[in-house]
Amino acid sequence: VNGWTYYTPRAGCNRATITTVPIQSPAGANRALAVNIAGLADKPHAFAVEVLDAATGATLEGFGPEDCQMPTEDGLHAPVAWNGIAALPAGRDIRLRFHLGAPGVRLYSFGFRSSSTP
Secondary structure (H helix, E strand, O other): OOOOOOEOOOOOOOOEEEEOOOEEEOOOOOEEEEEEEEOOOOOOOOEEEEEEEOOOOOEOOOOOHHHEEOOOOOEEEEEEEEOOEOEOOOOEEEEEEEEEOOOOOEEEEEEEEEOOOO
16 A cells, blocks of 8 residues: 555566465455556556456456456545456455556556445
């Protein structure tokens, strides 16, 4: 939250990705993803999150980078959704793959919050 470090495309690169370790998403959980992100202004398609099956690495249907609705502005708790779906898939282990698609986009952190939409 305090922004002491971040992940960004390296100098001279326009794109970068980072994939998490497996994350437990228990059955019945209704969790949404929020990110602490900066540098999105005037950069359409500069950020996306893909949800992967932790065991196979396959993208979960409906949770690909093309399905991701990136946050509309920089923020400490910017919500992430996929085609209007805010809740992460439950009942399986997942990985998150963050796509940064423009120089200057900075991902500081991510976290989970309860979701009111399925």
